[in-house]
Amino acid sequence: MTPPNSTTQDPAAPHAVTHVPPGARSTIALLQRELERRWPGGLPNVDGVSRYALLPTGKLLRPLLVVESACAVGGTAEDVVAAALGLEYLHVGSLIHDDVIDGDATRRGRPTVAARYGTPEAIVAGDALIIGTFVAVTEHAGPGLSAERQLAVVHALSRAGVDLCRGEAMEAELCGDLGCGMDRYLEMIALKTGALFRGACRTGVLLGGGTPEQEHAVVEFAEHLGLAFQMSDDLLPHTSDGAASGKSPLSDVANGRPTFPVLMGHRLAGPAGRRRLEAALRGDTPAAEAHETVREVLESTGALEAAAERARSEAALAEACLSALPPSRSRDVLADVARGSVDRDR
Amino acid sequence: MTPPNSTTQDPAAPHAVTHVPPGARSTIALLQRELERRWPGGLPNVDGVSRYALLPTGKLLRPLLVVESACAVGGTAEDVVAAALGLEYLHVGSLIHDDVIDGDATRRGRPTVAARYGTPEAIVAGDALIIGTFVAVTEHAGPGLSAERQLAVVHALSRAGVDLCRGEAMEAELCGDLGCGMDRYLEMIALKTGALFRGACRTGVLLGGGTPEQEHAVVEFAEHLGLAFQMSDDLLPHTSDGAASGKSPLSDVANGRPTFPVLMGHRLAGPAGRRRLEAALRGDTPAAEAHETVREVLESTGALEAAAERARSEAALAEACLSALPPSRSRDVLADVARGSVDRDR
Numbered sequence: 001m002t003p004p005n006s007t008t009q010d011p012a013a014p015h016a017v018t019h020v021p022p023g024a025r026s027t028i029a030l031l032q033r034e035l036e037r038r039w040p041g042g043l044p045n046v047d048g049v050s051r052y053a054l055l056p057t058g059k060l061l062r063p064l065l066v067v068e069s070a071c072a073v074g075g076t077a078e079d080v081v082a083a084a085l086g087l088e089y090l091h092v093g094s095l096i097h098d099d100v101i102d103g104d105a106t107r108r109g110r111p112t113v114a115a116r117y118g119t120p121e122a123i124v125a126g127d128a129l130i131i132g133t134f135v136a137v138t139e140h141a142g143p144g145l146s147a148e149r150q151l152a153v154v155h156a157l158s159r160a161g162v163d164l165c166r167g168e169a170m171e172a173e174l175c176g177d178l179g180c181g182m183d184r185y186l187e188m189i190a191l192k193t194g195a196l197f198r199g200a201c202r203t204g205v206l207l208g209g210g211t212p213e214q215e216h217a218v219v220e221f222a223e224h225l226g227l228a229f230q231m232s233d234d235l236l237p238h239t240s241d242g243a244a245s246g247k248s249p250l251s252d253v254a255n256g257r258p259t260f261p262v263l264m265g266h267r268l269a270g271p272a273g274r275r276r277l278e279a280a281l282r283g284d285t286p287a288a289e290a291h292e293t294v295r296e297v298l299e300s301t302g303a304l305e306a307a308a309e310r311a312r313s314e315a316a317l318a319e320a321c322l323s324a325l326p327p328s329r330s331r332d333v334l335a336d337v338a339r340g341s342v343d344r345d346r
Numbered sequence: 347m348t349p350p351n352s353t354t355q356d357p358a359a360p361h362a363v364t365h366v367p368p369g370a371r372s373t374i375a376l377l378q379r380e381l382e383r384r385w386p387g388g389l390p391n392v393d394g395v396s397r398y399a400l401l402p403t404g405k406l407l408r409p410l411l412v413v414e415s416a417c418a419v420g421g422t423a424e425d426v427v428a429a430a431l432g433l434e435y436l437h438v439g440s441l442i443h444d445d446v447i448d449g450d451a452t453r454r455g456r457p458t459v460a461a462r463y464g465t466p467e468a469i470v471a472g473d474a475l476i477i478g479t480f481v482a483v484t485e486h487a488g489p490g491l492s493a494e495r496q497l498a499v500v501h502a503l504s505r506a507g508v509d510l511c512r513g514e515a516m517e518a519e520l521c522g523d524l525g526c527g528m529d530r531y532l533e534m535i536a537l538k539t540g541a542l543f544r545g546a547c548r549t550g551v552l553l554g555g556g557t558p559e560q561e562h563a564v565v566e567f568a569e570h571l572g573l574a575f576q577m578s579d580d581l582l583p584h585t586s587d588g589a590a591s592g593k594s595p596l597s598d599v600a601n602g603r604p605t606f607p608v609l610m611g612h613r614l615a616g617p618a619g620r621r622r623l624e625a626a627l628r629g630d631t632p633a634a635e636a637h638e639t640v641r642e643v644l645e646s647t648g649a650l651e652a653a654a655e656r657a658r659s660e661a662a663l664a665e666a667c668l669s670a671l672p673p674s675r676s677r678d679v680l681a682d683v684a685r686g687s688v689d690r691d692r
Contacts, residue, residue, distance in 0.1 A: 046512050047512075119447070123447055123469065127440065127473075131504050131507035138501040151497055158480035158484065166391055166474070169391045169471075
């Protein structure tokens with residue numbers, strides 16, 4: 001059966017549609033309707049390219065966080081939907097550029113923007129979407145939205161966007177360097193993944209009229225969620241379900257990326273295991289052999305279980321932060337998102 | 347003698363320092379001091395790359411427009427300097443991406459960011475600067491700056507940024523197409539060049555506390571200035587001083603770009619001349635021959651004089667818009683900028 005929130009043209013992205021908590025379906029439907037309305041077919045030029053990148057949608061996780069954070073503190077989905085879409089523009093714009101940088105030809109089972117339209121078009125469309133974030137967050141002032149709060153959103157989101165760039169640059173720096181250690185990795189994913197999660201949740205609370213205490217709690221929720229989400233994402237290629245989601249178990253190793261389970265293996269291994277992992281990530285050994293080394297060391301050290309346990313613990317910490325909010329459907333959705341972040345195939 | 351506003355490390359950019367009206371020197375000095383203070387040497391990661399792109403500076407024309415527009419309507423340079431630098435970030439971020447797209451290895455006599463640091467680093471640094479625009483315009487609220495006006499600035503600047511992207515995409519579409527005609531060209535440069543000029547001037551008037559009438563007048567000034575500036579920029583490779591500014595007379599032709607003088611030649615030429623120009627721009631003839639064809643047709647039709655005349659007329663229209671402002675040093679600077687836009691080598 002097709003879930004009600006699925007987009008029919010995107011059959012190759014199973015985890016993109018199984019990850020939505022049932023309570024979030026109306027929000028996801030609203031976000032998809034609004035995206036379709038704002039980016040209709042037949043747009044010329046860079047707007048047509050942007051539509052291709054936005055629709056059919058991915059999980060819409062970041063805009064969902066905006067809407068549910070807003071609703072959880074007393075706001076309405078309608079008041080914040082434009083800003084919520086702004087988060088999606090920032091995320092998708094940055095993914096378009098990521099794919100140019102990595103030379104990737106497919107995303108979510110379709111040709112990337114660069115593969116479909118060309119690199120120049122992808123760079124310009126990514127720019128337009130990134131800048132479009134700030135058109136979106138300032139375009140709609142609902143009756144309850146003060147200019148001060150909208151301005152605070154622009155400030156928070158632009159800082160989050162710069163942090164995202166810093167995280168991307170840091171990820172490139174860490175490539176091939178297993179000696180960077182877990183702390184640098186955690187710093188990197190707090191920027192690369194955590195920044196937009198924090199920006200999304202802060203946006204929701206600010207526009208929803210939340211208190212500073214609620215803002216603090218929801219941003220802390222987002223921090224733990226970001227960690228849980230990225231740790232879990234790094235684990236995906238190593239799990240039996242990973243292949244179904246389109247993740248190649250080889251690509252991170254081949255790219256020399258020190259991912260969470262590999263760093264965990266490095267921490268848990270003895271000196272010989274460490275040296276083998278380091279050589280594999282530096283590209284000193286053929287790809288198939290490197291992959292086999294990584295698999296062996298992760299298995300013998302119990303790194304996969306340790307990494308999954310840490311991800312679950314971050315998700316639990318995220319959920320615990322939500323006790324600062326009054327009970328509501330939206331709070332339940334946020335809790336479901338936290339639990340779903342470490343259990344992608346529910 | 348070195349002009350007081352020059353940056354000592356950038357000897358290869360003569361037109362970058364001869365173009366500053368004498369009355370603007372204190373503003374330019376303020377902008378350069380603030381850039382140095384905000385982007386000190388030794389910054390790590392993407393911030394270090396951004397510094398390389400920002401310093402030594404170019405003409406700082408867009409931030410100058412922000413400051414002088416603000417001061418012309420009663421604001422202060424100190425209150426708007428952060429937002430003014432935001433315009434420079436947007437401009438420079440987009441230039442970094444332009445250079446990636448065009449594969450250019452030098453800009454203002456130095457290696458481009460892509461040539462110096464690599465394409466991935468250039469894409470990410472461009473993103474960080476573009477997003478940093480919105481950090482900058484929201485970071486500083488002077489005593490006279492209302493949140494409503496700052497929000498209006500964010501909206502205007504983000505729309506200008508998206509228009510810039512549309513202009514870039516449109517420019518790519520028009521490549522090799524002389525039949526696009528003058529109207530499409532004017533539409534394209536109003537987006538590609540005009541958008542940030544309008545955004546800069548609107549930002550200044552909004553933050554300087556100007557009236558809606560003043561905003562209207564200064565935005566109209568910016569529109570004509572943008573046309574004059576780009577028309578003149580297109581003419582530069584065809585003038586004797588062009589070589590000194592680092593513009594190759596061949597590159598536009600080689601890239602198939604329908605520039606202002608070439609479109610003027612196409613309009614003024616007979617059917618045979620038109621066919622020759624079209625073939626040259628399509629790349630049907632060897633580069634040297636194409637260049638010679640363009641030179642001949644432009645000379646025989648008087649296109650260069652006609653194009654220069656139109657640019658001067660736009661500059662005069664820009665200057666005329668300033669009569670809506672009270673007399674001031676800043677108004678004089680804006681007038682000087684308009685005159686200087688068509689007379690780059692004063």
